[in-house]
Amino acid sequence: MLRPAVSPDVLREVVLMAMNEEVAAEPASHCRLVSSGSLGVELGLRALNVGSGDRVAVCGYDYPGNLRAIESIGARPLLIDADPTGYSLDPDQLNKLNPADIKAVVVSHLYGIPADVEAIGRICKQNNWQWIEDACQTPLMPISGRFAGSHGSLGILSFGGSKPLTAGNGGAIVTSDVRIASKLNALLDRPSDAAPVSPLQAAALLPQLCRLHLCNLQRAQTIARLADEVSWLSDSMLGVCPPPDATCYKLAFLSHCRDSLLAELHEAGIPAGDGFRSMHRSSRRRCDRIGELRRCEQLGEQVCLIDHRALLANNAAQDQLVQCLQRIRLT
């Protein structure tokens, strides 16, 4: 029988092939498409046998759905502060925990700035914790010689509305662990796929996979130019710059006067917004925390994001963006 050229199966294989390019050790050997990245994190936790009463460490500044995913399976989030020089979970804080304190860890790469996967991976291995690498914002971003999503026990991608690879909705779970892959299959095959990606979504995604590298180059070029030519912006990035090969769909920086700055950006027609709400004040009935989560608080109050629509600007549109940003005077 002839196989259709474009199908979720083909997409699954292409995602795996792309993730394994140039990777020698422990390639991701299994990919399961799912209906969203959020569901991917929840199913990932289930596939790691995390359940009722277990504690899961997660950064207090993260996609709020990750906290919900932990709660939805009856587990309890343990909030960890963010890296003082980044946006993701701080490995030094994670390192303060004892092996029995938690069962698993969820770590996201945000705004094209990679989490310290080497330190996190090492700590998880030492303590025998499983970890989920949330690469929803950073599909196919090279980090420490492998692609985002292939460092953890399993990795999650999103094909949601605003993402670098988008089909409006959708996601994927990748792993090199055959037991995790079998558990995922058992969770999803009932016997029809309980959280499918459609052929139409696959058709939308396949050409984007081929173009992702070019889009990344374009975004990186815009970011480099903005950092070079808009001094207040490079100051506000505080030296935290996405690497040139980042999959960066939003450019993050910090501002003490976020509301007025965002109002000015909007007035200038620049697509910009704020970051996630920090979870440092979440009720103690919902979660535990390590320390005061000061960095999370700061990120929750100060993160501003310039959207990928502006970062993909080329030529005249890029000149205009630079000029608009240069005209903005911080008060």
Ligand SMILES: Cc1ncc(COP(=O)(O)O)c(C=O)c1O
């Ligand atoms: C870091 C992170 N994780 C997970 C998700 C969830 O992805 P989805 O929208 O596909 O559910 C998002 C979405 O914005 C995200 O930014």
